[in-house]
Amino acid sequence: MLDIKFIRENPEAVQTAALQKRMEIDLDGILRLDRRRRENITEAEQLKKQLNAASAEIGKKKKAGEDTSGAIAAMKEVSARIGEMDDACREIEAELRRKMLRVPNIPDPSSPVGGEDKNIDLRSWGEKPEFTFTPAPHWELGEKMRMLDLPRGAKVSGSGFFVLTGIGAKLQRAVINFMLDRHVAAGYTEVRPPYLVNTATMTGTGQLPKLEDDMYRIANDDLYLIPTAEVPVTNMHAGETLRAEDLPLKYVAYTPCFRREAGAHGKDTRGMIRVHQFDKVELVKIVRPEDSWNELESLLADAENILQLLELPYRVRVLATGDLSFAAAKCYDLEVWAPGVGNYLEVSSCSNFLDFQARRMNARYRPAPKEKLQFVHTLNGSGLALPRTIIALLENHQTKQGTVRIPEALRPYLGGIDQIK
């Protein structure tokens, strides 16, 4: 959420941001409601002041045994009027909030303006492997090696679900443990959050109200399956006043993620590139405002480190405004090369949300004793998403013999084996 004061004073910047992000907002409605709200409050508070004084007076008179019926009758009217104005104000505020919750964060100036085609390739790492044969896609490798069972995933759940079996399941477990250990070594605290969260939590990080259709909802209990660990982990500190000396908070969480992928039907349908349920290791940071840009760079480096240790070629892109998510001010995408499918696959998005999520969640800290409370900054990034990392491992490290080489760093997690046959 943006600060209403900021919107009031910079309406054109807000409008421009929404256009750049290709999102519709009701800016005029917001400004109008904001004005009405303040007029209403000013007037109602005058009446409340009057009422408070009169009520105290009545109390005194009653104690003294004086007649108060006239004053009470007069105040009855004032009280009724206040009630009306408070009702009106509540309605105005609810509508204002509804509209404010749909205003996206403003892109940082370093984000290129435009659509997907304006994303900037910042750098790449590693060499794409050269094959003396045509590299197979992961669904072929996975089936041949009895690691990946797509038909049975579809049978028990539907399209967009898969089953990892045998060494495939073990490989994924190994990669998860490897990632967690790396990030913990880099100073992140491991957490295991709930996978079901309430409406307030989904609103706090910005998934609601905009992405309602993209999520699985448990209607009976008004809970949602998390689309990313970002949601429960960031919201752990919703409504809290954090101690300055505790910042930055750095968390790493492994969770499954659930996404309906509404509107993405027919895209990346083969294999496990785009699925309804996948595992992910997520990094979350809660930091002081002045540190957030540096923290974004180190977050990105922490995610990149995983790909490097897994010996997977990748590129880093700066997302253009049209590709930026609702809550993000800036985002780097990490895309790993997948020779079998012949494409780069997004395995991580590292974003700085500035105080946008913090304001929604009401997460603050005191910069120094005696200073006013301030909103913290929040960041997150995948470190990394599992299926696509597994895809890249299989496709990049496949050999002519039909085996898959295990990178050095992963071997301790697989009982020391150097290949999968």
Place this chain on the structure above:
RNA sequence: GGAGAGAUGUCCGAGUGGUUUAAGGAGCACGCCUGGAAAGCGUGUGGGUGUUAACGCGCCUCCUGGGUUCGAAUCCCAGUCUCUCCGCCA
């Protein structure tokens, strides 16, 4: 799922309709006192929001949201969370 108890400021804790504009204590900050300190004494002590150039002046805030009343921490309704017991359960 059933029965019960509870939630008050940074903390402890009083408070069942009107000098509570939240008692009292602790903590913290500042001042006095002191050679310095302790003790003692005094003053201050949250958050949100409206208005204002600012000082300031208000309003809201006793878990949350409604309601009753001229007036609610206090009464009523709904909900959340914590604890105890019972039942069920991996």
